[in-house]
Amino acid sequence: GLGNQFLDDLMQADALVNVIDVSGSTDIEGVPGDVGSHDPTEDITFLRKEIEYWMREILKNGFNKMARASRMTGQKPEQIIQDRLAGLNVTEAQVKKALMSVEMPPDIVNWTDDDLLNLCINIRAQSKPMIAAMNKADIAPEGNIEKVEAINDICVVTMAETELALKKAAAAGLIDYTPGDSTFSIKEGVTLNDGQKKALDYMKANMEKYGGTGVQKCIEDAAFKMLDLITVYPVEDENKFTDHFGRVLPDAFLLPRGSTAKDLAYKVHSDLGDKFIRAVNAKTKRTVGADYILEDGDVIRIVANK
Structure with a gap:
């Protein structure tokens, strides 16, 4: 529309x-x-x-x-x-x-x-590869999920209303829940009324059945399954894994598998790419060149002319 x-x-x-x-x-x-x-x-x-x-x-x-x-x-x-x-x-x-x-x-x-x-x-x-986010899975008639899975390569069971309800419950201090978790827990000392207990029991049962609400999984599957991206962490201090403010692993960049250290430099800022000299693999402490092929989880310091 x-x-x-x-x-x-x-x-x-x-x-x-x-x-x-x-x-x-x-x-x-x-x-x-x-x-x-x-x-x-x-x-x-x-x-x-x-x-x-x-x-x-x-x-x-x-x-x-x-x-x-x-x-x-x-x-x-x-x-x-x-x-x-x-x-x-x-x-x-x-x-x-x-x-x-x-x-x-x-x-x-x-x-x-x-x-x-x-x-x-x-x-x-x-x-334009496509994930089918099969929403309202908790009320789907028998066979509907299988019908969709039969015609689409990557499908994820989702329950968006459950995700929204859990976020609201977490914000209200009733439960501990992080998007992407397979379940949640009720906080100690919290008193729930019968309606809240019934709703949370229903949501927990469905999350256990499907492994979560599926909302976060859609994004992760799109990035890591369909697009085959890797996560790389640029830092300024290769010993402490921090930026110039002292924040540990402040940024995470998603790059296509096969990307190089210089590709990362350009992703961070065009000036870093243009003035790239070398990079340092913070995990191994090795100096690497522009054509170094990045690996998933690499922590990289970029050295460039000022």
Whole structure:
């Protein structure tokens, strides 16, 4: 329902979390209904198709002219397609991988609308991988969760209302709970009324069944499973693991696996990247160069010209 605003956000996204009502009590238009009245798999296929058809329309615009020009210049298909989809944060490597996954006519001039759609289906899977956040799992009819899991590679059971209720209870001093925990505990000395006890017992039982509310897990799975990011900690003092204020491990940066020390420098600040001299692995105390491949959990001091 966000229209162009959604499309603008989509352009910048590396991964998508598609929040669906797995209980089937909200239809495709967002209208509430009875539990089980809507098939939640429709929400998965609907969003996929919207993105894939949108990508195809972008490619179709002036495609024949570009295809004929590429035949004359010898430009590779992945370069042409990436040029057209660059605004969607699609890389040439992703396009190339998609081309390897689908059969296309040898001559790009002969590519049909159906060929372009099949290609866009694979490009979408590469460039905008999607987690299905199966919300309202605590009231989902039997079989609904399994139906969604059958059509989406990465799915997470979620209970957003439970997450919100637990945050409020923690803020009120009733429970100890940190987002991402698999359960919670009632604080010592706290007196609960019957309604509060019943609600917390219900939430705890469901959290034990599913391993938590799943809200934090969606973000973690998107970062670490789908995008294969690593966490790196830049510091200014490699001995104390602190910044110049004395704060221990003040920042954590998520970087693609395979990133280098210089990539981290640019992530922290462009000046650090431009004036990069070397880096120090604070854990090993080894001096490393610009092309040092970072590992998950590295603590790095960057040395740069002033």
